[in-house]
Amino acid sequence: MPKKSKKKIHPVKCRFAAISPKAKLFNRVKVAFQGEIGAFSEEAVFKFFGSNSNIQTIPCQTFADVFKLVEEGNADFGILPIENSLEGTVGQNYELLLTSDVNIFGEEILRIRHCLIANKGVKIGAIKRVYSHPQALGQCREFLEKLKLEAIPVYDTAGGVRMLKEEKAEEAAAIASERAGKIYQMKILKKGIETNKQNFTRFFIISLFIPLLQKGRDKNLKKETKRAKDSKTSIVFSLKNIPGILFQSLEGFAKRKINLTKIESRPIMGKPWEYHFYLDFEGHQEDKKIREALEELKEKTLFIKILGSYPTAKWR
Amino acid sequence: MPKKSKKKIHPVKCRFAAISPKAKLFNRVKVAFQGEIGAFSEEAVFKFFGSNSNIQTIPCQTFADVFKLVEEGNADFGILPIENSLEGTVGQNYELLLTSDVNIFGEEILRIRHCLIANKGVKIGAIKRVYSHPQALGQCREFLEKLKLEAIPVYDTAGGVRMLKEEKAEEAAAIASERAGKIYQMKILKKGIETNKQNFTRFFIISLFIPLLQKGRDKNLKKETKRAKDSKTSIVFSLKNIPGILFQSLEGFAKRKINLTKIESRPIMGKPWEYHFYLDFEGHQEDKKIREALEELKEKTLFIKILGSYPTAKWR
Numbered sequence: 331m332p333k334k335s336k337k338k339i340h341p342v343k344c345r346f347a348a349i350s351p352k353a354k355l356f357n358r359v360k361v362a363f364q365g366e367i368g369a370f371s372e373e374a375v376f377k378f379f380g381s382n383s384n385i386q387t388i389p390c391q392t393f394a395d396v397f398k399l400v401e402e403g404n405a406d407f408g409i410l411p412i413e414n415s416l417e418g419t420v421g422q423n424y425e426l427l428l429t430s431d432v433n434i435f436g437e438e439i440l441r442i443r444h445c446l447i448a449n450k451g452v453k454i455g456a457i458k459r460v461y462s463h464p465q466a467l468g469q470c471r472e473f474l475e476k477l478k479l480e481a482i483p484v485y486d487t488a489g490g491v492r493m494l495k496e497e498k499a500e501e502a503a504a505i506a507s508e509r510a511g512k513i514y515q516m517k518i519l520k521k522g523i524e525t526n527k528q529n530f531t532r533f534f535i536i537s538l539f540i541p542l543l544q545k546g547r548d549k550n551l552k553k554e555t556k557r558a559k560d561s562k563t564s565i566v567f568s569l570k571n572i573p574g575i576l577f578q579s580l581e582g583f584a585k586r587k588i589n590l591t592k593i594e595s596r597p598i599m600g601k602p603w604e605y606h607f608y609l610d611f612e613g614h615q616e617d618k619k620i621r622e623a624l625e626e627l628k629e630k631t632l633f634i635k636i637l638g639s640y641p642t643a644k645w646r
Numbered sequence: 647m648p649k650k651s652k653k654k655i656h657p658v659k660c661r662f663a664a665i666s667p668k669a670k671l672f673n674r675v676k677v678a679f680q681g682e683i684g685a686f687s688e689e690a691v692f693k694f695f696g697s698n699s700n701i702q703t704i705p706c707q708t709f710a711d712v713f714k715l716v717e718e719g720n721a722d723f724g725i726l727p728i729e730n731s732l733e734g735t736v737g738q739n740y741e742l743l744l745t746s747d748v749n750i751f752g753e754e755i756l757r758i759r760h761c762l763i764a765n766k767g768v769k770i771g772a773i774k775r776v777y778s779h780p781q782a783l784g785q786c787r788e789f790l791e792k793l794k795l796e797a798i799p800v801y802d803t804a805g806g807v808r809m810l811k812e813e814k815a816e817e818a819a820a821i822a823s824e825r826a827g828k829i830y831q832m833k834i835l836k837k838g839i840e841t842n843k844q845n846f847t848r849f850f851i852i853s854l855f856i857p858l859l860q861k862g863r864d865k866n867l868k869k870e871t872k873r874a875k876d877s878k879t880s881i882v883f884s885l886k887n888i889p890g891i892l893f894q895s896l897e898g899f900a901k902r903k904i905n906l907t908k909i910e911s912r913p914i915m916g917k918p919w920e921y922h923f924y925l926d927f928e929g930h931q932e933d934k935k936i937r938e939a940l941e942e943l944k945e946k947t948l949f950i951k952i953l954g955s956y957p958t959a960k961w962r
Contacts, residue, residue, distance in 0.1 A: 413737075418735035464799070483799045573903040576896065583893065589889045594910045595907075607909075
């Protein structure tokens with residue numbers, strides 16, 4: 331009798347394995363992102379989870395689709411751009427976080443570096459038209475003007491590369507990530523063509539999967555878990571429109587020396603004098619001083635939701 | 647000898663005339679905006695200044711161009727979208743405000759209502775493709791899916807309408823404002839096709855023109871001026887990264903019962919632990935209690951800039 335083949339289970343070696351041993355039980359991890367294969371969001375997935383053959387990325391048309399896949403259990407994780415250094419906050423994703431049951435599981439920061447990409451054999455001098463998302467075209471405007479190239483908008487940076495390949499275009503190029511160029515086996519004519527190099531996007535990784543450390547009340551489970559040394563927590567809340575109430579609401583954080591890393595008010599549309607406040611701060615919701623500060627805050631809020639505690643992303 | 651024709655000078659009847667009598671001296675007011683004729687930004691210009699033949703709008707390719715025209719005196723005012731209820735803050739415009747010498751002169755809020763627009767004689771059943779800016783296409787996705795229409799991205803909502811007219815397209819439509827449809831004498835097939843009706847954009851009107859009330863230190867000038875009853879002030883500042891410093895910086899506003907209407911932290915890219923804080927609050931920089939609160943804030947900031955005081959926009 332031949333030896334029974336022993337199917338090897340590859341443990342997922344990634345940052346989330348470090349914060350939860352349970353994660354190693356996953357054989358294949360599905361991660362939903364908005365955009366086409368080769369998009370910056372997909373690049374952020376691999377930066378976060380590591381370039382591992384056990385990671386399966388699922389392209390989605392919209393951010394709402396990313397949430398849906400995660401909520402219905404058809405993806406283990408989703409990734410969402412949440413703010414960009416040039417364009418600002420992605421408000422839509424904050425709105426979706428507000429109403430969804432998903433948790434913020436982690437964050438990632440990606441430097442956005444645009445490349446000029448063409449079919450193999452195409453020389454830069456032959457190019458007349460350049461396809462990309464309007465935002466990417468805008469971010470590379472100086473380069474396009476210098477070379478007198480016509481900018482043509484398409485839906486998606488990586489989608490422009492795919493189109494170019496399908497059409498075997500000889501007088502056109504696309505602007506997308508280096509990774510998109512490699513995936514479609516195209517030629518990278520020039521790297522880093524963006525005007526402003528301080529172009530970073532911060533992403534949230536979302537899941538329904540509650541990291542064990544968040545179930546910490548169970549003593550047996552708690553023993554197994556290792557919390558990330560540097561954690562951050564994101565919350566959203568609303569306050570009555572009383573002068574000074576925002577100041578009062580931050581008091582509980584200030585007196586416990588909890589460092590705020592983001593604060594943003596967003597008007598609740600249709601209710602001109604009401605706001606949602608989005609707050610990120612250092613520390614984990616299970617930390618004693620964070621728990622106390624949140625209890626104190628609750629007394630002043632009309633509404634509060636903890637979006638998640640997660641390991642702080644490093645600027646790598 | 648024939649009677650010498652007396653050229654009639656039309657005073658500009660608009661909101662800014664109400665806050666500064668000097669403004670009436672303008673014969674023709676030039677206002678720069680980003681986009682093509684018929685863009686939502688241009689609509690906001692007329693909502694703010696009133697539909698007056700003395701208003702000349704100047705289309706610009708980029709936001710930076712809007713700033714440049716105003717800074718060089720080639721436009722009296724510029725208009726900038728600063729936040730949208732669905733998309734969030736327009737970070738780029740905040741960055742430009744930070745480094746420019748322009749003043750915020752006013753604010754305006756516009757409801758964004760998308761229309762399906764086609765050439766005259768074209769019936770809705772004949773349409774196969776729809777042109778618009780990717781953001782507008784995304785905001786009308788449910789409508790497009792229901793009618794099984796192919797969405798084709800273009801640079802500009804109003805630009806899509808112009809293109810349609812030039813091409814005399816019979817199987818295509820555009821998504822843009824009702825006003826864009828009227829300007830290009832096209833047929834409005836359907837109004838309000840956006841999925842989410844809570845779609846508002848807030849604009850800043852910028853100028854180099856310092857309203858007289860801001861020169862209030864000059865007693866003679868002060869007498870002439872009438873400050874808007876409800877004013878708002880926008881500032882930007884940075885703080886040292888000390889826990890609780892943001893809380894302390896807001897103390898001066900809280901104890902004077904100054905109502906904050908917007909707060910937003912934006913990381914200073916390349917300096918991971920430093921932030922710029924954008925703050926809007928009720929009151930004018932010439933008000934006694936605002937002056938005191940700003941003096942108190944200055945003691946805690948590394949940097950502070952007053953972007954302007956302006957009459958509060960009404961939700962009309």
